[in-house]
């Protein structure tokens with residue numbers, strides 16, 4: 356609503372008050388809003404900068420233009436139109452043109468999205484650039500259908516502010532709703548940390564695919580509007596210049612939010628209009644300014660540089676305007692009944708080995724983690740502890756042997772399905788979704804295992820309460836002190852309702868008070884939920900205080916397992932691990 360009102364007011368002003376030139380500018384602004392919001396749906400939520408959305412605009416423009424072109428100009432404009440197209444081309448309404456274009460754009464987005472969604476970061480960005488180039492070359496090469504690089508004319512003009520407004524409003528609503536959905540939140544989590552997202556039950560590829568197709572259809576619709584606004588265009592109108600313009604709008608406002616997309620578009624449209632007037636030389640307050648070639652592009656470039664220098668997340672930052680104006684009411688925790696994990700829960704490591712090129716990081720390691728007990732995993736630096744945790748959670752599949760989690764071989768299922776099979780984990784180097792709130796961090800995990808109709812936020816709040824962080828729910832995760840960040844990772848893993856929880860150095864970097872609090876929390880978790888804990892730690896005092904059973908690794912091999920007392924007295928352990936420490940002391 357916060358974004359809709361200014362758009363509605365502008366459209367009314369354009370239709371009723373503004374002079375024709377400004378009314379056209381307002382209409383163009385509404386078209387650009389639709390295009391940039393389409394781009395934001397993909398780039399903002401996935402964090403992957405897209406060069407491809409102008410390509411979808413081109414496809415939308417040409418598809419609709421072909422369907423709606425005036426029949427009288429069809430024979431002169433496209434004399435060599437293939438027979439299969441001649442039957443449907445020309446004379447259709449704008450609505451039919453738009454729907455047809457959405458189908459075409461949607462199909463192309465699906466086809467290209469299947470390989471693209473497997474890519475992240477700069478690889479995906481480059482792939483979208485490739486997409487733009489492919490679309491451009493195809494349009495130029497398909498002269499029978501598109502008139503090649505020549506101007507496509509005869510497209511009925513009929514896009515005024517009142518026609519562009521509904522599209523812009525729908526685009527903003529779709530983007531805003533998508534951002535808050537389970538899929539939108541999951542994708543924003545993956546934007547922050549892809550590995551942590553997979554490990555918390557997010558199918559990152561699928562979420563990228565959904566955002567790509569949705570954003571493509573929205574941007575494609577903007578292409579339709581632009582075609583019917585201009586009436587005549589060629590492939591170069593949808594190439595690098597338009598891409599640069601759309602990107603500057605999104606980046607200036609802030610790629611993370613829909614507010615940023617709309618605000619950035621407004622600023623660039625105004626700025627470009629002013630600079631264009633000055634470019635050819637002008638008289639300002641009696642001073643005659645010279646003609647400056649390229650002033651518009653240089654001006655836009657400089658403004659983006661200045662904003663990025665001061666505000667990395669753009670003018671509108673990371674939170675939507677309405678989220679700032681109307682903070683959400685506090686969420687009440689909904690605790691799941693204290694049902695102990697089924698006694699049948701089992702986690703067994705069977706002959707696991709892992710090689711990295713020539714290096715043997717793990718060799719033939721076998722042991723079981725028992726439900727309701729705390730198992731410690733210790734060993735000197737480089738012993739293979741983190742590799743083992745990664746192998747158990749499916750992040751790094753074993754080269755030999757297997758890990759059976761409640762009867763399922765974790766290497767045989769996708770990583771994001773491991774949590775739903777009963778396993779949560781934390782990471783040695785904290786992997787939070789830093790720019791999401793504390794509650795959002797945990798909700799991502801709760802969503803992954805929620806039953807239909809269940810309130811994931813309430814379940815997430817319950818997990819936060821277990822680690823004593825319920826009062827920090829609205830804080831960005833990045834603003835938390837170190838110890839709290841570690842506890843947040845535990846809460847996030849707990850929200851997966853695991854039967855086993857793997858904690859990779861949970862006390863690293865904590866002071867003694869924080870460590871004591873952590874031990875209390877872990878004991879509580881074990882007592883309340885009968886979860887089996889596997890804890891990797893260098894802090895041997897913590898291990899001896901907390902664990903019921905200890906497994907010792909050295910140079911990738913398991914050299915001992917037993918009770919804390921037995922481990923303390925084990926000569927092989929003293930030799931390999933404790934002895935070295937004493938010697939050093």
Ligand SMILES: Nc1ncnc2c1ncn2[C@@H]1O[C@H](COP(=O)(O)OP(=O)(O)OP(=O)(O)O)[C@@H](O)[C@H]1O
Pocket residue numbers: 711714715716734735736737738739740741742743783
């Ligand atoms: N992705 C990788 N590529 C190559 N070598 C790796 C990789 N991951 C781990 N290793 C190597 O495997 C061995 C075991 O590493 P790992 O991190 O599992 O040990 P660790 O017991 O967790 O050590 P620390 O206590 O220092 O964290 C080390 O020699 C490490 O260099």
